[in-house]
Amino acid sequence: MMKSPVSAVATALLIGWVGTAGAIDPSAAFADPALQARYEHLTNELRCLVCQNQTIADSNASLAGDLRREVREMIARGDTEAQIKDFLTARYGDFVLYDPPLSARTLFLWAAPGLFVLLTVGVVVRTVIRRARQPIDADDSEESA
Amino acid sequence: MWRYFTPAIAFLLLGALFAVALVRIENGTMDPRAIKSPLLGKAAPTFVLPTVTEPSRPFDSAVLKGHPYVINVWGTWCPACREEHSALLVIARRAGIPFIGIDWKDDRQQAQQYLGQLGNPYTETVADDEGRVAIDWGVYGAPETFLVGADGQVLVKFAGALTEAIWAEKFAPFVQGGG
Incomplete structure (x- = not known):
């Protein structure tokens, strides 16, 4: 398979990008792989409040660094994931979670x-039924018009 | 007939929505980045921090108990803090309640210099070098200003550069005498 120069450049860029992702933390936070996994899982689920479109694992904002330190210390202390999330939502609200919990306030967000889908299905069904009922010659004249 | 009107009406409604949002963002009544603080109506976080002027003398927020006070989070590295500074001087003088400055992740020397040059609106300025107290207050940018009532509840939070107009609208109604 021949690779075009464009796709070669794109591949190189992608590899470079993947290579730099997660390079914010200079070294692993924990020697224990299980704790490190919990740390990485959590920091990838928490929003950086400064940049707002990055997780605290991705962001090099000073506040993201402080929040990573907070998460690291709480994991080291043996706090559960729920305790860490409660600590942060008490201060920053649900917005800090990339996966907001289902509540009365977020019901519309989750139901939307x-x-x-229901709306789309409804429109499609209605259109199909209407078209099916139309006489064939009327349909032809509409398409040729 | 409806086939032509429905998209046109939908387009006009969307356009109107965007226009309203743009105007409100432009004149500052809407901030799409603002995060509503879960602290509102809750007890204000307490802290003990060294003061900027005398680092050996810690300041305990417990002394503020029973009176309304203002918390203003700032830093010499923050341009919007410089922008609000002159307004802050006027507001703090008029309000007649303690204004506590939390100098967030800053250099003490520079902070002293800054207050010496531009004037000091604060009753007390404490240094939050590690940013831990800022996290307790849910701070995500500077400047941020909080009003705490006499009962110790957080009444108002505002993120961004304070002006006298914003103070009059959001804070003054909660301060006795209007500030």
């Missing part, structure tokens, strides 16, 4: 994709 389903509502849109």
